[in-house]
Amino acid sequence: MYSSLLAAIIDAEASHRSLSQLALDTEAKDQGRPVAEIRDALRRALVVMRGAIEQGLVGDLYSESGLVGGDAAKVALSTKGPFTGSPFADVIARALAVQEVNAAMGVIVAAPTAGGAGVLPAVLTGLAKARGISEDEIVSALATAGLIGAVVAERASLSGAEGGCQAETGAAAGMAAGAAVEMLGGTPTQVGHAVALAQQGTLGLVCDPLGGLVELPCVFRNATGAAIALAAVEMALAGVTFAIPVDEVIDVMGEIGREMDVRYRETAGGGLAATPTGRRLARERLVQIKRSGG
Amino acid sequence: MVSLLDIIGPVMVGPSSSHTAGACRIGLLARGLVGGTPERARMELHGSFARTGEGHGTDKAIAGGLMGFRPDDDRIRDALNIAEREGLAYVFEKTTLSETAHPNTVRITLERGDRSHVMTGESLGAGRIHITEVDGFPVEVHGNHHTIVLVAEDVKGSVAGIAQLLADASINIATLRLTRKEKGGDAFMVIEVDDRPDEPVRDAIRALPWVRWSHRLDKVSG
Numbered sequence: 001m002y003s004s005l006l007a008a009i010i011d012a013e014a015s016h017r018s019l020s021q022l023a024l025d026t027e028a029k030d031q032g033r034p035v036a037e038i039r040d041a042l043r044r045a046l047v048v049m050r051g052a053i054e055q056g057l058v059g060d061l062y063s064e065s066g067l068v069g070g071d072a073a074k075v076a077l078s079t080k081g082p083f084t085g086s087p088f089a090d091v092i093a094r095a096l097a098v099q100e101v102n103a104a105m106g107v108i109v110a111a112p113t114a115g116g117a118g119v120l121p122a123v124l125t126g127l128a129k130a131r132g133i134s135e136d137e138i139v140s141a142l143a144t145a146g147l148i149g150a151v152v153a154e155r156a157s158l159s160g161a162e163g164g165c166q167a168e169t170g171a172a173a174g175m176a177a178g179a180a181v182e183m184l185g186g187t188p189t190q191v192g193h194a195v196a197l198a199q200q201g202t203l204g205l206v207c208d209p210l211g212g213l214v215e216l217p218c219v220f221r222n223a224t225g226a227a228i229a230l231a232a233v234e235m236a237l238a239g240v241t242f243a244i245p246v247d248e249v250i251d252v253m254g255e256i257g258r259e260m261d262v263r264y265r266e267t268a269g270g271g272l273a274a275t276p277t278g279r280r281l282a283r284e285r286l287v288q289i290k291r292s293g294g
Numbered sequence: 295m296v297s298l299l300d301i302i303g304p305v306m307v308g309p310s311s312s313h314t315a316g317a318c319r320i321g322l323l324a325r326g327l328v329g330g331t332p333e334r335a336r337m338e339l340h341g342s343f344a345r346t347g348e349g350h351g352t353d354k355a356i357a358g359g360l361m362g363f364r365p366d367d368d369r370i371r372d373a374l375n376i377a378e379r380e381g382l383a384y385v386f387e388k389t390t391l392s393e394t395a396h397p398n399t400v401r402i403t404l405e406r407g408d409r410s411h412v413m414t415g416e417s418l419g420a421g422r423i424h425i426t427e428v429d430g431f432p433v434e435v436h437g438n439h440h441t442i443v444l445v446a447e448d449v450k451g452s453v454a455g456i457a458q459l460l461a462d463a464s465i466n467i468a469t470l471r472l473t474r475k476e477k478g479g480d481a482f483m484v485i486e487v488d489d490r491p492d493e494p495v496r497d498a499i500r501a502l503p504w505v506r507w508s509h510r511l512d513k514v515s516g
Contacts, residue, residue, distance in 0.1 A: 001295065001296050038298065044305070063309070104309075105314070105351050107306065108307075108308050109302065112302075115309070146298030150301055158420060159312075161419065175301075212349065213346060267342075285349075
C-alpha cells in the first residue's frame with residue numbers, strides 16, 4: 001500500500017482512476033488476491049458497521065461500568081437541537097451508537113481501531129442516506145478510507161498509546177472525510193485536502209480515558225471527530241484547499257504524538273482521566289465491574 | 295506491509311483492539327499448544343493488561359480464545375460463565391513479569407490431559423499479537439500464518455528433514471526459526487507455512503524419531 005497520500009493522488013489522476021480503484025488495485029497486487037474478494041471483505045465490514053449502528057440507536061445498551069450508554073438514542077430522538085432531522089444530527093447519533101456498542105462489548109469493525117470505530121461508519125452511512133448513495137459506492141469509499149489509514153499507519157501512528165487520540169479518532173476523521181469526499185463526487189486532490197483539513201483539526205488531541213477504559217470520553221470523541229470530518233467534507237467539496245500538504249500534516253501528527261507525555265497516551269495518568277471527578281468515577285466503576293463478576 | 299483490511303478491520307467484539315481482540319488471539323494460539331480447550335489455565339496478566347484488563351474484558355477474551363472463540367464471536371461477553379460450564383478451570387493473577395515486558399503481556403500456563411505448556415504473548419495494538427516464549431524457548435509467532443511448533447533433539451539434518459517432509463506435502467515455508475537453550479540441548483523450531491498442514495502431515499512430523507513433540511497453531515488473523 002502507499003506510504004504517501006500525495007503519491008497516491010498523483011498516480012490516481014495520471015491513470016484516470018479514483019483513489020478507491022487505485023487502493024483496490026494496489027491491495028490486490030500486494031496481497032495476491034482478486035479485487036472482487038477484497039470488495040467482498042469490505043462489504044462484510046459494512047454489514048457489521050450497519051448492524052452496530054442499528055443496535056446502538058435502540059438505546060438500551062450500557063457499558064459494564066455504566067459510565068456510557070443511551071446517548072445515541074437521545075440524539076436520534078431529540079427535536080430540540082438546531083440540526084434536528086438533518087444529516088449532521090444523524091451522523092452524530094450514528095457515531096455515538098457504534099461507540100456505545102463497542103463499550104458494551106458488542107461487535108464492531110475496528111476502523112482504524114476499536115476506540116475510533118464510530119467515525120467512519122457514521123459519516124459514510126449517514127451521508128450516503130442523505131444523498132441516496134448505493135452500497136457499492138460506500139464499499140468503494142471504505143477502500144479509500146483504508147488507503148488513507150494505511151498512509152497514516154506508515155507515516156505516523158494509529159494507536160492512542162503511541163500517538164494520543166489524534167492517532168485514533170483524529171485518523172478516523174481524516175479517513176472519513178477523504179472517503180466521503182470521493183463518495184460525493186470529489187476529485188483525488190479534493191480528497192487530499194479533506195484529509196488535511198480534518199487531521200489539522202485534531203492535532204494535539206490527547207488520549208485520556210477514565211480508568212483506561214474505552215468509554216469516556218471515547219464515545220463522545222467519536223461524535224466530535226465525526227463533526228470535524230463533516231466540516232472538512234463541506235470545505236473540500238466547496239473547493240477550499242489547505243496550504244500544508246496532507247503528507248506533512250500527517251507527519252506532524254506523528255511528531256506531536258512522539259513528543260506527547262506518556263500521561264496523555266492511554267495511561268489514564270492525565271487529561272480528563274486525572275481530574276478529581278475522573279479519578280473518583282474510575283475508582284467507583286472499577287469496583288462495580290469487579291463486583292459484577294468482571 | 296499494511297493491508298487495507300488491517301485498517302478496515304478486524305471485525306471484533308469491543309471495546310479494545312489490543313485488550314480484547316488481541317487478547318482473544320493470544321488465547322486462540324495458546325489453545326493450539328494443547329490441541330483443544332484446556333482443563334486448567336492460569337493467566338498472569340502484566341502491565342496494562344493487569345491494570346485495565348477487567349474493564350476491557352481481557353479476561354473474557356483470553357478465556358474465549360482458549361475455548362476456540364474468534365475475536366468477532368459475541369459469546370466472548372459470557373466467556374467466563376461458559377468456561378465454567380465447559381470444565382475450563384481458570385485463574386487470573388496480576389503480576390509484573392519483568393521491567394522490560396511489553397505493557398500488554400500475558401503468560402498462560404495450560405493443562406489438558408497429559409499435556410502442559412507455558413506461553414507468553416504480547417498484544418501490540420490493532421489486534422496484532424506477538425508470542426515471545428513457549429516453554430522457556432524464545433520464539434516469534436504473530437499468528438498471521440499457520441504455524442508448526444516442535445521440540446527436537448539436537449541432531450544433524452533435523453531442519454532438512456522437516457523441510458523435505460513439508461515440500462513432499464506441497465506446503466510452502468514462509469519462515470523457519472530454530473532456537474536452543476544450550477549447545478547440544480533440545481532445539482525449538484517455529485515454522486510458519488502458507489498452507490494449513492493436515493492431520494497426515496502432523497502425524498508424519500510427530501513420527502520422526504527425534505521429534506519430542508509437535509503442535510500446529512492455526513492462524514488467528516490475516
